[in-house]
Amino acid sequence: MDCTAHSIEYDVASNKFRPLTVQSNTWCSSGSVRPDGVLVQTGGDRDGALKARTFSPCDDNQCDWVEINNGLAKRRWYSSNHILPDGKQIVIGGRGQFNYEFFPKTTSPNVIALPFLAETSDKGEENNLYPYVFLNTDGRLFIFANNRAILLDYVKNTVVKTYPAIPGGDPRSYPSTGSAVLLPLKNLEADKIDAEVLVCGGAPKGSFILASRKRTFVKALDTCARIKINDEDPQWTVEKMPRARVMGDMTLLPNGDVLLINGGSAGSAAWELGREPVLVPDLYHPENSVNSRFESLNPNTIPRMYHSTAILLRDGRVLVGGSNPHAFYNFTGVLFPTELSLEAFSPAYLEPEFAKLRPKIKSPKSQSTITYGMNLKVKFEVAGKVKGPVKVTMVFPSFTSHSFSMNQRLLVLDNVRVERTSSVFGALFGKSRNYEIQVRTPRSAIIAPPGYYMMFVVNQNIPSEGIWVRLQ
Structure with a gap:
């Protein structure tokens, strides 16, 4: 067998990995985590384009990938997935596919046409691959491709809203690869929940053709x-970033900020077409006013270009890896060698000076099950002071590829009450202060699809280490 596809199970705490077996080509595939914690991957290239694959976590190192032949009705290459309120996945688009389907297959038609994807496909460039897909708070899907977006009722297959194009008209999706996030969802008990989408970076129209041909x-x-x-x-509000960025990754942090990392400042996505690595990460503060939202952070030293990735870890760090702009592994004689290292990026909230402000969750225990619309008591301790509103956030695990974190979603739970439970005398003798916060879990699967979430307590913008909870 050749080495076009690899898979490992990586243990973050011990920095060890276990090789897994992939039986078909997963290049440029998509996926999501099922409500029961099983990872589902769909599509890929060549013999993998019609496949679905599942990986069920285990404690005995015996689990591996299970391949499902003809799990898809259409060949899916460069498509996007999203978990739905019923726990199924919708698989949207892909090269030459102006349609969507569901996994597992439903009783509805196997393939449903979506003309919007054809309308946003530029001749020679496409710019509609890996579309940005987010589940809106009304149960419909926000779908962005090229430079514009729609709101799709996927049950009725009806476009219920067409959004204006981004000012300037330049494309933001593959291969003019920017990135996008659904900003943190708050006030979840409100009749109408504000939902905001942020799209950053990309490449001007024509960049792919200019880079590949000229x-x-x-x-x-x-x-x-x-x-x-x-x-x-x-309407779109446009603001300047500190620097140009194509193929950058956007990661939601537990406190609600957005990290922008990786990519280049010239060229396009695809083999050998990116230039001028961006080594400086930027932090975006959604709550600040326009023109005061960006903060530049300490640079790294490794170019992370095409085929790089970034994902949030439970301890609050961001795992960064990859970079291979080549059809094969090239370690010498190329502008950007194939990069096999992983890095952990530590946001400022992990600096030692904030250690006393960092909460530690005492209950519920990790792997606990919670239900919709319940009052949940979260107990935590803090060595220092608790000031201002304490937040409890929940983050759905993403499937990250080609600068887009599919299913990425952060919920800020509504607070019911915060109270201190430890005595004043304990604090005088240097013991941590104990607190209990009562929050309201999301009321429906439309707002928060069922499944596993990382839960954090945030004090003065400093998050705890996360715990896993299962919402059902």
Whole structure:
């Protein structure tokens, strides 16, 4: 067998890995975590394009990938997945596929046409691959491709809203690869929940053709666009980033900030087409006013170009890896060698000076099950002071590929009550102060699909280590 596809199970705490077996080509595939914690991966290239694969976690090192032949009705390469309120996945688009389907297959038609994907496909560039897909708080899907978006009722197969194009008209999806997140969802008990999408970076129209045919590498886009998707008349607000970025990753942090990391400042996605690595990560503060939302962080030293990735860890760090702009492994004689290392990026909230402010969750225990619409008591301790509103956040695990973290979702739970449970005398003798916060869990699977979430307590913008909870 050749080495076009690999898989490992990585133990973050011990920094050890266990090789797994992939039996078909997973290149440029997509996926999501099922409500029962099973990872589902769909599609890929060549013999993998119609496959679905599942990986069920285990404690005895015996679990491995299970392949499902013809798990898909259409060949899916560069498509996007999203978990739905019923626990199924929708699989949208892919190269030459202007349609969507469900996994596992439903009683509805196996394949449903989505003309929007054809309308956003530029000749020669496409720019509609790996579309940005988010479950809106009304149960419909926000789908972004190229430079515009729709709101899709996937049950009725009806486009219920068409959004204006991003000002400037430049594309933001593959191969003009930017990134996107659904900003933290708050006030979950409200009748109408605000939902905002942030799209950052990308490459100007024509960048892919100029890079691939003429070896001309155009400067990437240096703007973000933000929109309230439930407004009566939604409009994009455009703001400048500290630097241009294509192929960057956007990761939601437990305190609600957004990390922008990886990528280049010129060229396009695809083999050998990116230039000028961006080594400086940027932090985006959604709650700040326009023009005061970005903060530049300490640079790294390893270029993370095409085929790089970033994902949030339970301890609050961000795992960063990859970079292989080549069709094979090339370690010498190339502009950007194949990169096999992993890095852990530690946001400022992990600095020693904030250790006393960092909460530690005492209950519920990790792996606990919670239900919709319940009052949940979360007990935690803090060595220092608790100030201002304490937040409890829940983060759904993402499937990250090609600068888009599918299913990434952060919920800020509504607080009911916070009270201190330890005595004053204990604090005088240097013991941590104990607190109990009562929060309301999301009321429905439309707001928070069922499954496993990382739960954090956030004090003065400093998050605890997360615990896993299963919402059902």
